[in-house]
Amino acid sequence: MKTVKACKQILSLPNFKSVKSCHRLLHTDLIKTQKSDQIATISGAPDSSKSWLSNACQLFDELPQWDVVSITSLISSLTKQNRHNETFYVFSKMLNLEIKPNEYTLAALIHASTSLKELNLGKQLHGYAIKTSFESNVFVGSAVLDLYAKLKTMEEAQMAFEDTRDPNVVSYTALVCGYVKNERFDDALTIFTTMPQKNVVTWNAMIGGYSQKGRNEEAVSLFVEMLKEGVVPTQNTFPCVISSAGNIAALGMGKSLHASAMKTLGEIGVFVGNALVTFYAKCGSMEDGLLVFRKLPEKNIVSWNALINGYAQNGRCDEAIRFYHEMRETGMKPNSVTLLGLLSACNHGGLVDDGFAYFNEAKSENPSLLEAAHYxxxxxxxxxxxxxxxxxxxxxxxxxxxxxxxxxxxxxxxxxxxxxxxxxxxxxxxxxxxxxxxxxxxxxxxxxxxxxxxxxxxxxxxxxxxxxxxRIPGCSWIEVGCEIRVFFNGDRRSSCSGEIHSVLRCFFDHVAEYASSSSLLL
CATH class of the missing domain: 1.25.40 (Serine Threonine Protein Phosphatase 5, Tetratricopeptide repeat)
Structure with a gap:
């Protein structure tokens, strides 16, 4: 009964949306399950959530031969399309028909609970899985693990992992993502290295997680290790590792990643291209960034923002303003990030009057763009x-x-x-x-x-x-042979500390000698 009540609570949410694709899914499922003679029941395409509910209710009332396979197929399809409210509506009707969910039904429902951030509902479904002996099933276990990793504690996620019989790569990946999200990198690396098999999704999860948490050197190192393992990177791999290379201004590494992306992907898409424009901007190489930008097969607002903000950050205010106007000529509308880049360009260039003109223009024409950062x-x-x-x-x-x-x-x-x-x-x-x-x-x-x-x-x-x-110590880094070496101010714990200071002494001696010679020449 608790599960039914939770379903009803979700169904009562004001953001319940109807989807015409759900109507088509019902038709498809009926055809697959040889119930095509009943398709006429819902022949009219729904225009609102109310009409969709009306048609769905009529369908369930008039088709008593619904079974766990057909309903689970529908629930899984809805979940994959992120139609989670509809998912639980179908589930509530399933319970009314006294059809018991199987492991695939439960896995889809728990994933939907996670997406809705409904922890209590997910826990009730987990409890039902335990009661019906499905908790050790790999699909249910992976879903429960993902639920707790994203919405509760890693301890409970770890317990769900241990309860899973024969965990697969999805189970391991969910656990790794959870540890990375909670900044427990040692635990994430331990699970990652002990995985019986890894796929590109697992590698992407590690690289993306390290990149998002500012562990840039580790993200780049993981990418190199991924290539050594013979795993082919995807469109989802490159933006993360390119971003990490940009954060540490590793120009050589970034250019290698650029070449690798071209070789692997064939064509640089908008997501990888945007990451490359931002990367070159952070390294001060705006000419390379502009070249990437011009070659993009399609450009979105993020592409323009990367270019405009890149020129602004590098103190090239005139070019930032010029590309802003070029963007407007294409019909692309600015967003808050665009405006911030434009104002930053005026700031770096000392263009007070121009800055006020752009600010006041946004204030009068599109005040929703203005945020605290702009003020x-x-x-x-x-x-x-x-x-x-x-x-x-x-x-x-x-x-x-x-x-x-x-x-x-x-x-x-x-x-x-x-x-x-x-x-x-x-x-x-x-x-x-x-x-x-x-x-x-x-x-x-x-x-x-x-x-x-x-x-x-x-x-x-x-x-x-x-x-x-x-005070957070300042640091510098140098790229040697595609390896990033980071140096912290005053850090003498490095294994190379002696060599570093020896080279520095030689450097300072040469500078002093050059300064002395120059003064004699003058």
Whole structure:
């Protein structure tokens, strides 16, 4: 009864949608199960959820020969099309007909529960699976594992995995994805390395998970290992690993990935192409990025955003603005990301009036585009240009309370133009809003340092130490033979620490010698 109630709760949700494809699915299923003589029952195509429900109710009422196979086929089809509300409607009718679900029915329903983020419903279905001895079935077990990995705890997901008899690659992949999502990388790697067999989906899950969590070196290394294992990458593999290469500005590696994508895929599609444009932008190679962009067989708003933001981030504001207007000429409408890139370009170029013109244009023609980030960008634009009275007035007239980003933007401008009084005011606002943010303390400390207030610098450092706040160390990296080496500031724990410092000493000696020779020549 609990399951039926849960189904009814889902059916009562306001976002229940009708789908004409469901109507066609019913026809197909009837034909497959030799019930074509009953097709006339639902011959009229539904136009609303109400008419669909009416036709479906009539179908179930007039076809008493529905069985577990035909209903499971329909439920599975609906689930694959993400029509989860309809899925549970069919399930409720199945229960009314007193037809017991099998392992395939339960697996589809649990997956639908996961997609709807209905943990309680999924747990009830899991309980039913245990009661009917289906919990060890590989399809049910994989579905339960995925449910708990995405909506609850990894401990319960691990238990579901252990309860599964003969887990398959889907079971392993679901567990690996769960561990990566929860940033338990060691556990993910342990499961991954002990898998009896891996397919490209499993490799993609690992590479994509590491990439999304900022573990860029590991993502690139996994891709290389994948190739060594003879697994052919797909359209879903390349965007993740290319993104990771871009995050560490590994230009050589990225170009190799570009070549590999062309060789493997034949044609660079929009998703891989967008990743490549973003990659080249992060490496400062906009000419290569533009070449990729021009060769794309189709372009979407993400493609244009990657190009416009790339030029903006590299300080090439004129080109960013030019490509924005070129985009508009194609009929493509900007979104909030496009506008942010455009305002950033004006910011980097010091084009205050142009920035205000684009901002006001969006405000009057499409105000839904404007988000807090756009307002903060305008404050940054004014502060960097030294127009502090306008920046203060802009903050005062905001349609919402300014967040910490606004005061950081104002403080940054104050540091550039040595506006001590306003800088102190912004610094106080920053620390009030987020007393645990390390970057805020560092920024405020630098502001006091620039103004020569060493006692204030000392006080802030003591406060950070008392709160056990540590500054995230800066790092650099170098690409040698397609291998990425990362160096952290002050890190002496590296196994190559001695060699690194030895090379640095030689480098500094050469610099000193060159400087000495140059001074003699002058």
């Amino acid at each position: 903060a960008c305008m404050v940054d634009l004014l502060a960097r240009s030294g127009r502090f009275s306008e920046a203060e007035r802009f903050i005062e007239e905001l349609p919402f309370d300014p967040g910490i980003g606004f005061w950081k933007a104002l403080l940054g401008g104050c540091q550039i133009h040595l506006n001590t009084e306003l800088g102190e005011f912004a610094a106080a606002k920053i620390l009030d809003l987020d007393p645990r943010d390390v970057s805020s303390y560092v920024m405020v400390s630098n502001a006091h340092s620039a103004a020569g207030r060493w006692q204030s610098v000392s006080d802030i450092r003591h406060e950070m130490k008392a709160k056990r706040m540590k």
